[in-house]
Amino acid sequence: MNKKIIILGAGLTGLSIAYLLKKNGIRTQILEARNRIGGRIETIKGNQDTPIEMGATWLGEKHKTLVNFLNELGIEKFKQYNHGIAFFETMSFAPPQEFLIPESTEPSFRIKGGSSQLIEKLVSEVVLENITLNQVIIKIEKQDDHVHLINRKNESISADLVISTLPPKLFAKTISCTPSLPQGVLNIFNTTQTWMENSIKFGVEYSTPFWKKNGQAGSVFSQSSIIPEMYDHTNFEENKFALKGFLNGSASQYSKQEREEKVIATLVKFFGKEAENHIGYFDNNWENERFTFSPSDTFLFGHQNNGHHVYQNGYWENQLWFAGTETSMNYGGYMEGAIQSAQNTVHRILQLSQVKSSQGLTPKSGLDL
Ligand SMILES: Cc1cc2nc3c(=O)[nH]c(=O)nc-3n(C[C@H](O)[C@H](O)[C@H](O)COP(=O)(O)OP(=O)(O)OC[C@H]3O[C@@H](n4cnc5c(N)ncnc54)[C@H](O)[C@@H]3O)c2cc1C
Known part of the structure; x- marks a missing residue:
């Protein structure tokens, strides 16, 4: 008999779990609340098709599991451009300081074509028909040997095993x-910080990388402007150009048009008049993303409770599991953590099922290996 496994969330963790289980001959169904796939990975295209990251962007060689995963999937990475003069601003009334960026011993990398390449590749491996969008799950119930998932329209979907990949705090706040x-x-879920849930990312698209011509890296570090951090965002082929970074949290009080005006004025201050000739402005305030952000009852430190031991076990006689980057014991919050959590969850589920079948028991978790 084939048992049904449902994965909640088509972000990097959910898709990776589906991919890894499929490699073991096990089919899954993914239910995704948004009308798009990728979760906190979202590469949008500018007006001249420049890939601009609104979510996850950088990785390092130390992210070994992710690097191996990219290699396995045939996805290339390239070094973040960071050569030349950068700006450092401490006070709004003093001119920004210029400094030459030293060669990094631990460079950052980006994914060729954008981080969404990883998502698209996984989707093609998992097969699109196994992913259902617009499925906002609000309730999960265990009855006898089955788990029922109830969506916002009060429809019920039944499964033998459920793996949630929602950020744990979001799970605790939105699913009963x-x-x-x-x-x-639940107390641990509620006090597990969701990485980047309230950051604002922006990208400004240009037809030429004028900063490079002027010997500048495109990097800004400011303690007093609307842009605390920004970098060059030229694509791998070096024929599409943008600057991309984070906005100060206070920017959320402005309309998008006001944010654009303030960002461009700030860029003109750093880079001169050429910065006015932008061909596109894009931003995303993740605090408005209700399938990522959830309010916190108390102040949470970055990565608080990531990888806590409560995430390492199954619940409901191993019919309910929790994965997702925040559950990872290493690099929780990052793409690396998402892949590690996917691998660990798959490993535990397969191991459990093998133990049961070696004992001559029908695996209660529902896996039929
Ligand atoms: C602005 C920003 C910048 C970042 N920068 C970096 C970076 O440079 N490098 C790096 O390594 N990482 C970065 N990250 C983190 C990285 O994006 C995450 O580690 C990774 O994408 C998490 O994947 P996940 O699948 O665990 O979680 P998610 O991507 O959050 O996936 C969870 C999925 O569950 C879905 N969902 C939510 N509620 C429900 C529901 N009720 N029913 C069904 N589905 C639901 C969501 O829509 C989502 O698709 C960044 C994140 C953000 C937001």
Whole structure:
């Protein structure tokens, strides 16, 4: 008998779990709340098709699992451009300081074509028909041997095994479980920080990389402007150009047009008049993304409770599991953490099922290997 495995969330973790299980001959179904795939990975195209990251962008050689995963999938990475003069600003009334960026011993890399290449490749491996969009799950119930997932339209989908890849805090705040998870476990979920959930990313597209011509890196570090951090965002082929970075949290009080005006005025201050000739302005305030952001009851430190031991076990007689980058014991919050959590979850589920079949028991988790 074929048992049904449902994965909640078509972000990097959910897609990687589906991919890894498929490699073991196990089919899954992914339910995704948004009308797009990728979760916190979102590469948009500018007006001249420049790939601009609104979500995850950088990785390092130290992210070994991710680097191996990219190699396995045949996806190339390239070094973040960071040569020449950068700007450092401490006070709004003093001119920004210029400094020459030293060669980094630990360079950052970006994914050729944009981070969404990783998502698209996984989708093609997993097969699109196994992913259903616009499925906002609000309730999960265990009845006898089955787990029922109830969506916003009150439709019920039944499964033998469910793996949630939602950020744990979002899960605790938006999905009710019957029977309830232990209160101590829920307390950890509620105090697990969701990485980057309230950051604002922006990109400005240009037809030429005028900063490079002027010997500038395109990097800005400012403690007093609307742009605390920014870098060159030229594509791998070096024929599409943008500057990309983060906006100060206070920018959320402005309209998009006001943000654009303030960003361009700030860029003119650093780079001169040429910065006015932009061909596109894009930004995303992740605090408005209700399938990422959830309010916190108390102040949470970055990465707080990431990889906590409550995420390393199955619940409901191993029919309910929690994965996702925040559950990873290493590099929680990052793409590396997402891949590690996918690998670990798949490993645990396969191991459990093998133990049961070697004991001559029908695997209760529902896997039929
Ligand atoms: C602005 C920003 C910048 C970042 N920069 C970097 C970086 O440079 N390098 C790096 O390594 N990482 C970075 N990250 C983090 C990186 O994006 C994440 O580590 C990774 O994408 C997490 O993947 P995930 O699948 O675990 O979670 P998610 O991508 O959050 O996936 C969870 C999925 O669950 C879905 N979902 C939510 N609620 C429901 C529901 N009720 N029912 C069904 N589905 C639901 C969501 O829509 C989502 O698709 C950044 C993130 C952001 C937001």
